[in-house]
Amino acid sequence: MSAGLRRVLADLVCRALQATLPPSQHSWGWAVRCETAGIPDDTKALLFALDSACGLMPRAVASHLLRHFASLTGEGAPFCEGSVPMTIIEAMMRRPRALGIACAVGAVILGLAYMIIAGAPARYLGVNVGALAISLAMLALLGRTFPLGRQWMGGMTIVMAVALLATAFMGIEVEGISRWVRLGGFAIQPSLILLPVMIVAFSQGRSVLTTAGVVASASAMALQPDRAMAGMLVLGLGTLATICRDRHSIVALTTSIAGFAVTLIRPDPLPAVPHVEQVLYSSFDVHVGAGLAVLGDSVLLLFPAIVGWRRDADNRATYAVFGTVWFAAILAAALGNYPTPIVGYGGSAIIGYTLSLLALPKLAGVGAIAISRDRGEATGTLSDRHLLVGMA
Template sequence: MTIVDAMMRRPRTLGVACAAGAVILGLAYMMMAGAPTRYLGVNIGALAIGLTMLALLGRVAPVAPRWIGGATVAMAGALLGTAFVGTEVEGISRWVTLGGFALQPSLILLPLMVVAFSKWRSVMMTVGMVAAVAAIALQPDRAMGGVLVLGLGTRAMICRDRHSIVTLIASIAGFAVTLVRPDPLPAVPHVEQVLYSSFDIHVGAGLAVLGGSMLLLVPAIVGWQRDAGNRATYAAFGAVWFAAVLGAALGNYPTPIVGYGGSAIIGYTLSLLTLPKRAGVGAGRISGARGETAGALSDRHLAVGLA
């Protein structure tokens, strides 16, 4: 219980554990579904890439406010580039092909952008988010359009400022565009409609998919309860991934992490960058010898337990 408590105090560490657990449950589903072995390797490789990027980028997190505005604009530019010159299938342009693998940049970048916007807001970030909305409307992608509306709407409900209102209005307009544009792509086995097809294979496969999808929301739920000062961030994080799962349930869109595809796995681990390393950081530090001693003991228990 001490190990569990130590993990609960570290949102990123908890998120890493949830990501790994969801990937493992997804692998179990795919094995029961008879998916190609290559699919399993891709998801495992994506988790390794995502965790490596999280570890490397996490070192510059303290200076994030200095560069996050420019990074948001750059990521929006990548999404716009995908809409115009990405791999096109039946008029839909959501992917880029690298080394023979199709990646969906919106699943990789958009969760990080939305949750970062809930934490740091500026004119440059607002411009970047509006550009991202335009990119999703051009692709078009209803699932990611819904992610934008729910994620930005959650932020606007918690704290109404001009940046939040502008981006929310833009996201609603962009989502409306995706609804009127045709989206004829059928479901791909082991990628879309997994929340339903898994139960047709075996109840165990269905429970694995359902359990893995629920794991994605655990960092948001725990953070909301334990870290009142950063609730807007946790709420946006939970809203983004809930919307992604909901989009997969309502249409032919990738089922995050538990289905085949590395983009959502990398996107989930990258979005953990926006969560505090330790609950309470950013809302005021706990001082006093007793608190620091408890933190040191908690660190030691967690390290031993994970080892």
């Protein structure tokens, strides 16, 4: 791993910390950045920056939350109304997809930090960065071309289910397991890309066609077999059936439980691959900074669901399913030899997480939608510009 790359990543961590810290703690951010710049060894500089970020970031997040709560209760305003920081925060909080994009980018950066510290090949870093770029481009394209709605959701669910069944029968087979397909010289896992999108979309539009697609997908997970994805299907649909007890969700949940039971019976002999599986444990063996980066990655993946649940009561089922789906992926990675989402090597989880943001509302809450419509396109464009500037 090149020394220059470690130095660049250390500086990026310092800049991210500075951007996150509240004004009262900006001097701490400058001190960390200066101290990091003064460390001659690039690896030690990166580790120091990560340790400092892990130590200061909880305080920064707590400070922002307390200030936001104070502004809501009328006990003080942390930012002037109309200021760029306030505009950025408000734009992020009422745009679940934008918040999810920021979390995805942050999680990929933390994953790169872990792999650099762990000595992963440079090719692994390139694959993850490339997957992020591809997924963001796909999100932008599909978000404009296929607005989420019942007119296309059923057909897309069937197409995704057929792709998962085709993987079970014609995918790359390793010791009786068929979960991957080869695309452009890379092995990708279609279930990790398509299944999260399908489950979260199913929470918004349930019909005979979408239910048939989910049932077929549960069969595909049993055929591959894939316990992690079958478990994700059970937990996601179980959460949905608990909140929305309708006939379609019950049928889909029952079928997914049967598929998961089949995966438990069938053997799964694949060993753990370095930098892909068992990352939640091996990262702490490498360095505590690497372990904290992995834990931070896991928290970031769930952040859009937590914020959405709190701010958008009308779509709580969707946020709950989204959070459960990715919590299930993290749980599977902790319990077995399954890919650790986003932080580990592999582009499938990165693409799957980013595309699953398509099923989240563009704006959180009916009030936000009404305000957006009243203000018109010009004002919306202004907020988006401030949001992009803040993310950069």
